[in-house]
Amino acid sequence: MRRLLLLLIVLASTSLSAQLGEIALGNYCGDDHASASRQIQKGLQALNKGDYPNAQVYIGAALRQNEADQHALYLRGEWAMRTGKFPIAEGSWKRLVKRCPGYKPDLLFFIATLAIEAGRPEEAEGYLEQWFLRDDRELGYEKEAENLLAEINLKETFFANPVPFDPKPARNLNTRWDEYLAALTPDGSSIYFTRRSRKKNKYDGPGAQLRNVEEFSIAATIGVHQGMPSFEEGTALESPFNTQYNEGGPSITADNRFMVFTICERNPKTRVQNCDLYYTTFEYGYWNSIRPMPEEVNRPDSWESQPSISPNGDVLYFTSDRKGGYGGLDLYSSTRDALGNWGTPENLGPAVNTKKNEKSPFIHPDSESLYFASDGHPGMGGYDLFKIQIPQRNALWGKPMNLGYPINTESDEIGLMVTLDGQKAYFASNKINQSNGWDIYFFDLYEAVQPEEVVLVKGQLKIDQFASDDSPKVILKNSVTGESQQLQLSNDDNSFAAVVKKEEAEQVLLQVEAKKAAFSAAPLRLVPNAAIDGAFSNEILVELDHKELESGEAYPIPHILFETASDRLDAQSELLIASFAEYLLGAPSLRVQIQGHTDNVGDAGKNLDLSQRRAKRVAETIINHGISANRITHRGYGESRPVATNDSEAGRAQNRRTVFVVTAL
Structure with missing residues (x-):
């Protein structure tokens, strides 16, 4: 698009068109034409006046009279x-x-510009070469034409401008066998991969011969030392994996509970191998049985493979050769609705898919940065790796960015996975250490192709045994945009997870919704990263409670924080109190008393005064959000009512609290 804008500027300011709207005809070749001079003049006048609808009519009439009319x-x-x-x-x-x-020699230059923008650099090069041979060309375009040729010759450009790339093997994970198709869990706790070794297949009986066996495997992350992640060697996954099918290439949601992967089977009659997408869910410490994705995703007459699922599990990206695409292999996406149903897959369109092949999509947990392999977009040769931004809120697609040399080479580069923090990328290769075959590597991803910074929010909803509503919801809401989503609760322990942009984290609130439920919510607070000075952690832990309202009962609001020895609230506490006020608006008969409590550090009298001031500040803030003052009272108790020991920091933290007591339902 940058070149098209430049071209429009050029058209408006050069000899091709002296001023915007001032268009002059060129030199007609030959004298055997029958130009529709009247229609041409009317079309020219309409264009010069900016009357494009009538210009289209006149020009069309001229072409109907002579479809080859040069004017x-x-x-x-x-x-x-x-x-x-x-x-x-x-x-x-x-x-x-x-x-x-x-006719107008510089049209050759403009055609080349349009061809490049359309992704046809070789064709553009031919037109530019013709243009350079013209003595009557506009010399003012030469610099831009030379730049376009430099872009066309991408190999030379990439070789001259290498990007940072220093791949290192995944420590302990790589063995003398082949390891590939790696997928790190979003929280980085484990890595799934395929290991191919020579062994006897236990299903072939006692007389089995040694043969190549692929096993779907897992390895836990041991830790990071001097920026170098290390893993266990890993073991083959137990049932339901590695039994009947040949699984591989997994993708996992942020809560580590939904996995989608590829299974390829050969038709015994046709001997043709077909791949489809399958999934499993994790509950009560085990992966459940393997099931195929619904027919909206898998087709009997096409190949579906290489899945990548969004962190919240609501969008699935994959590769398919189904009919109706732009090329051989295209990238598609399917969206899951609130009832868990997957929609008809949509082709990602011409910004991503070309007349050739696109595959190996990886959607980063930011849900916007899509990495993929293509042999159709301009590159080094073969398959190159690219990054493109998924358009948000009806925006238009941008242009894929080639990750550059030496990440991309003249050979094929297929498959890339980027960590949650966007700092590192993992891939498999048999070219770096050819004597060892396929191994898994990682490298530091340079800033220009890194995804958005995000944080992983993990938590658990504790449900009181006496709560009557057994279907509570955890809602994640952005207080600025108003956007909200319901988080999936696990069946076994009511845990949940979500990924949030780091720049938006502190305007996000998690809240429990259920019938007769006491207010329970938590703002997101970025936690300092102890390992990196001035940085924040990429993980936030949250705990919520689901209790039923009862008259006279006290319910903590544990995430209201004040400055030390002060009643001044921080921004996240203001957000939390605003949400509490909204909760009260939805329960007009509810009356509460706000109570403040402290630990025993310092003077008891000062602690009592501080607790009273803090309770008053919270009550006044609630009233300022539109709640009638006769529904809110406040009282401070200082250090007189501890709920935990004051002999430890953890206990003192529990005693410094704000609660609300139900005075009337």
Whole structure:
């Protein structure tokens, strides 16, 4: 698009068009034409006046009279450029220069620009070479033309501008056997991969021979030392894996409880191998039985593989050769609705898919950064790795960014996985240490192709045994945009997980919704990273409670924080209190008393005063959000009512608290 904008500026300021709207016809080749002069003049005048609808009518009439009319072809291209119909402009001008290269020689330059923007660099190079041979070309374009040729010759450009790339083997994970198809869990606790070794297949009986066996495997992350992650060697996964099917290439949601992967089977009759997507869920410490994705995703007449699922499990990206695509292999996405149903997959469109092949998608937990492999976009040769931003809120697709050399080479690069913090990327290769076959490597991802910074929110909802509503919800809400989503609760322990952009984290609130439920919510607070000075952790832990309201009972609001020895609230506490006020608006008969408590550090009298001031500040803030003052009272108790020992920091932290007591239901 940058080149198209430049081209429009050029059209408006050079000899091709002296001023915007001031269009001049070129030099007609030959004298055997029958130009529709009247329609041409009317079309020219309409264009110069900016009357594009009538210009289209006149130009069309001229072309119907003579479809090869050079003036009409030129004007049609001018009209198309000014109305954003760039393919029409390119097509019209191509026909014109083929018939009459000297009509306006600089059309060769403009066609080349349009061809590059459309992703056809080799074709563009041919037009630029023709343009450079013209003595009557506009010399003012030469610098831009030279830049375009430099972009076309991507190999030379990439070789001259290598990007940082220092791959290192995944410590302990790589063995003398082959390891590939790696997928790190979003929280980085484990890595799934395929290991191919030579062994006897236990299902082949006692006389089995040694053969290559692929096993779907897992290894736990041991830790990170001097920036180098290390893993266990890993073991093959137990049932339901590695039994009947040949699984691989998994993708896992942020809560580590939903996995989708590929299974390929050979038809015994046709001997043709077909791949489809399957999934399993994790409950009560085990992976459940393997099930195929629904027919909306898997098709009997096409190949579906290489899945990548969004962190919240609501969007699935995958590769398919189904009919109706742009090329051989295309990338698709399917969205899951609130009832858990997967929708009809949609092709990601021409910004991603080309006439050739795109595969191996990886959607980063930021849900916006999509990495993939392509042999159709300009690159080093073979398959190159690219990054593109998923458009948000009806925005338009951008242009894929080639990750550059030496990440990409003249050989094929297929498959990339980026860590939650966006700092490192993992891949498998048999080229770095050829004597050892396929191994898993990682490298530091340079800043220009890193994803958005995100944080992983993990938590658990503790449900009181006497709560009557057994279907509580945890809602994640952005207080600025108003966007909200219901988080999935696990069946076994009511845990949940979500990924949030780091820049938006402190405007996000988690809240429990249930019938007759006491208020329970938590704002997100970034936690300092102890290992990196000035940085924040990429993980936030949250605990929520589901209790039923009862008259006279006290319910803590544990996430209200004050400055030390002060009644001044921080921004997240203000957000939390605003949410509590909204909760009260939904229960107009509810009356509460806000109570403040402290630990025993310092003078008891000062602690009593501090607790009273803090309770008053919270009550006043609630009232300021529209709650009637006769529904809210406040009282401070100082250190007189501890709920834990004051002999430890953990106990004192529990005693420094704000609670609300139900005075009337």
